Amino acid sequence: MTLSFDDIPLELLPIIFDSIVRAQHLAFLCLVNKSFNEFAIQRLYRRVYIYAWHTKAKSKVVLLFQTLSNCPRLARYVSRLEIRAFPKALPSSSYSDLLDLCTRGIRNCVNLRSCAWTRDGSLESVILLALQQCPQLEELEINGKDSGYYDPNILTRFSKLARISLIMPSAQVIEILPSWISATGPTLRNLTMICQTSSLITDTLLESLAPSMTELDQLSIIGCPKVTHRGIGEIVSTNHNGLTSIGLERLSPAFDMTSFNRICKEHRAFRRLRSITLAVHIETPFQTWTDDVTELLSTAPLEILQVYAMTPTAKVVVPDNFWKTIVTMHGSRLKRFSIDRMTISLGALRDICSRCSVLEQLFVVTTRHNLDDVSSCFAAARNLRAIHVNFYHELNETQERSMMNDALRIVRQCPATVTQIGCDTRVWNVRREVRMNDRAELYTLPTLTRYENPDIPEQFLVARGA
Structure with a gap:
């Protein structure tokens, strides 16, 4: 039939x-x-996204909002809208027409739950006002550098958000942040602030926000050299339920992990913590730091651990005992282990792979001449789904030509569960083709195919803003 x-x-x-x-x-x-x-x-x-690296990305913005403004039926399906590219170099009349298209299209997205609008200088007041009318909007990721393009006071009208992500917030946006967080505090569960080296975000600011963020589940502060254990400690100590995820990246060198550990212990702040991302300064005394982090995480039901050095160098060596203790405490739960910009020994890596029984994602750094030994460790991790290997860069390397070969070398030693492999800036999906040999025996051959998922691979977010 x-x-x-x-x-x-x-x-x-x-x-x-x-x-x-x-x-x-x-x-x-x-x-x-x-x-x-x-x-x-x-x-x-359901999810509409335009990234800067897309072919003709800016013209696609125009076509997208023509569709959303002219076809309300299609706009009703949009739940997640990501605009990370936007045409700004247009004549004033054309730019005004485009903004009109955008606002009409957004208003038609009556089921919109999440919006990211991150291109510097592309967010206007009319866009925010249109988003403010979306009744189901609960996630907002924006470029916080208003530069006179939008009125920061409009942000305070978003009073029912569950997630806020601010990129490079200006002084004007920082000024209204306490009142904004106060307005949306009862529903706010996730706050992310990403900067380069902003001095605007300070301990005093975080202390002013803390009373309004008692229901927070996830916190990530990146690139804020004026933030220490004092500001973060105030947030975790006033939190009612305990955070489930925290990211502390590129903060002040004066961040005292010993004092932070004491605050967290006193308030049992990490009793629900499943994910942590830490960036360590090269001048940090590693033995003291690792002791404090080990104790900090001792009571956490940890599933994700991401640690990287702020300065990429092979000289940063975390003692094997730290990794061994982490695996002993959390190996039965750890699903993602990421170690970047610092050296890990083969013994520690093999221990992670063999004793983390549910490990699905592993990100490490090595040298090319050590690749086969590192890859042999991966074979012990029977549930791996994604691997990413970064290399300490050596002279006279033809990297583009060798990265795919490196990835294949790794995959051939990995469990058949691996479906994604990355080397440095490249990522591939792993497929396995069934072949037959001369004796009519079937075998599988791993091959690399294009990475198709619209999400940015997680390993590129580990050291974001660094």
């Missing part, structure tokens, strides 16, 4: 389509027939 697409039970289509990650493939499915279109088009528009 010959079967066709029409024979597929309709209730299976949503399950099948949920595994499709590329927008282009969903667009193809929309063209099959009416039934396919009904289910696929909802997934095609």
